[in-house]
Amino acid sequence: MNSKVIKLGDREISNFGRPYVIAEIGANHNGDMALAKSMIDSAVDNGADAVKFQSWSNTSLIAKEEYDRNQSYDDCKKKHFGSLFEMVDKYALSTEDHHELKRYCDEKGVAFCSTPFSETEADLLESLGVPFFKIASMDITNLRLLKHVAAKGLPVIISTGMSTMAEIDNAVAAIESTGNHQIVILHCISIYPPAMEDVNLANISMLMQAYDYPIGFSDHSIGSALPLASVALGSCLIEKHYTTDKDLPGWDHAISADPAELKVICDESRNIQIAMGSTKRVVSDAELAKKDKFRRSVVLTRDLQPGHVLQASDFTFKRPGTGIPPEMEMQVIGRTMKVAKGEDELLGWDDLG
Known part of the structure; x- marks a missing residue:
């Protein structure tokens, strides 16, 4: 299950290494740059290594037919914009927005x-000088986009929601065909949120066996577990999708981590990684120091005089x-x-003839 080491900016990542945490703001900024910046601030304060947005326009992602089918929503958190086109148009980041957010992240010291x-x-x-590209699950079969991105020579992170193993193989091969072997594969379930029985976390271990690349997790579940x-x-x-308020209107706030949950994910994921340690059995110096206090010794069950031949009933x-440790019991009996x-x-041994 060892894998290549991939460098994301100034951080090296590998399986069982210190986890890299991306706070996926996505479109949770709702088209408001002040809200976007407050989310960046909060993500930084709670330990994220990177903040991620989504780069699309009202023409690059959705066709007219889909817009025409989605003119209104019953969901009260989407009603504030009415149609799908209105939401996409409002949530899209302009070129200037991208530059502004990149500058702000640089000031805050977050990727x-x-x-x-x-x-x-x-x-x-x-x-803009991004440290890597992230490809969404929906585009794992978009080999033209994968090759275009991979040819730029930066690491490529791909989510695998909705994908068969054959589709993942094809995506990896498309990236590799450009000479780019800096790939991170994320197990992902493209349901918001998924049922627990559909998450299949064991796929992480399976993907580690299938690919010589680091494997991560793009999570759409509720909470931090x-x-x-x-x-x-x-x-x-x-x-992990991120918001400062789960009750904000918009697409993903309800399934996103809030500040308290992100802090738990960042802090405890690093603690877990350290605590996983090694498969080699090692007794630490701190544990060795406990032996004298916690372990047992041979203690007499009654008063004994010189010349007495010891029996098992004479001690506990x-x-x-x-x-004298308990495992030496047979060397005491008969002495x-x-x-x-x-x-x-x-x-003590000095008490025995």
């Missing part, structure tokens, strides 16, 4: 990244562990007492 949904948007992100569980399986990267085992010792006293 800025985004998911491009067309070649033009990938070119814009390249010009599943991202943390993925780290115990060796996930190198966690991508109690703390501390500074005397002769050299000195008198009292009930409940530890027996």
